[in-house]
Amino acid sequence: MAGLFADQFSYAGIDPDGAFAWISVHHIAQALFFLVVMLILARVKDYKFGFTLGDKKAGLFFVRLFAIIFSTYIIISLIIVFLAGTFRAFPYPLTIRNVFGQLGFQFFLSGPSEELIFRAFAITMLSLYIRGDFFNGKISNANVIAAIVFALAHIGFSFFPFSMTYDPFQLVYAAVLGIAYGICYERSKSMIYPMIMHSMSNVVAVGVSIIAGFIL
Template identity: 35%
Template sequence: MTDLALPPSPRPFIEVTGFRFRPWSTLWPIALAAVLMQTLLVPGREAARWLFKHNLDFFHREVWIFVALATLFQVITGLVALAVMRQALPQADGHLRWPPGKTYAGLAVAIGVGMGLVMLIADYWPQLLAHAAPDGGYDIGSPRAIAGWLGVMLAAGPNEEIIFRGLLVGMLAVLVPGRLRIGRLDLPVAAYVVAVLFGLAHYDSFLHNPLHLALAQQVYAFAWGLTYVWLMERSRSLLAPMIAHGFSDAVEVGIVMALMAAWG
């Protein structure tokens, strides 16, 4: 009698490995990540706001300088937090290094450009359809202001990736271990948690934008958060997600400023 080999069972579309939900040990690290997120983002922003408001003439009342100051302060606090994490949780990997192998820089640029175009449509589709100048709030009155806005948008990559992917994903990958695979996308459970936090960090869009636009921002922020971790894992560095993140913001803002000049 000949044994017939059975065909391999198909892999499930969604698969969780190495993760077990325990209310206390799972939830307190997530709560800690949420607190750290606000602790690192808010003080830097408010310190920059105070400094800017008390030196308006010195800064020529150019709002991009306020954003640059907030970015600088947040980068500093993020780097300090990463240093603390290395001491308190030495097994956590913040990925703050030059890529040991392939940089994925070219792919990151292409992904960032695509993200910028998606965000442009999601954020400004009513104006785009009406051929009306988007109300982005950006100063396009001088080359310095235009360059300043593009510069701070590019700097959002290092700023937010140090905090969200380097610190928060690095910490939660240890404290909430496990992986979640959806189709071919296989990432740490921490990546999905931080992607949700990344969307919630943009909560102020619900205060200033129509509901459908604010919801769209939550959706693409979650998707971008997963993409940044995908780049980080493959390159074993924060460089590629920093590039993709910075280019996505700069591409959207650059096109918005161009449309403001053309249609305004």
């Protein structure tokens, strides 16, 4: 639905290379749709979707821990990519407009929109019907399922003709990050901290790739 909505507009004037405008409108549309649904459910059913700051101590702990672990991962990955010579060039030119547009999308929209859907909404609703956990209560079944759905959302679909495009590494990468965001959401009882973690990871990953793109 969000994709069909985003398709209704022309972005040639502001984003001729297709770097950020369509995906930005897509994420705004999907976030608004789920936000309306969640606000209605919170009012009618009194469901708690983590709109508050929740447990700030737990939330900030996970944000700091994630920042350290993810930064280490990015540094190691960059070294491996550099030594192996497997860096993938961006599918669009790295102009000032494209760089700031893409980083702006990653910072302001990617985390808030996707965490609203795949953590705050999905885990809350799944936990109403799916019980149980892994590793002595450290990871809930609802979290795992939400993370799998989050990963599958990274598969590209075309219906006419039907086709699927995906990167196996990206699917595993998204699932692992999804579980990490989910743990933070469940422990902090707030969607704010997973949003910060998600936007942080995307901005760092894309930012480092942009810098590498200029260097390599």
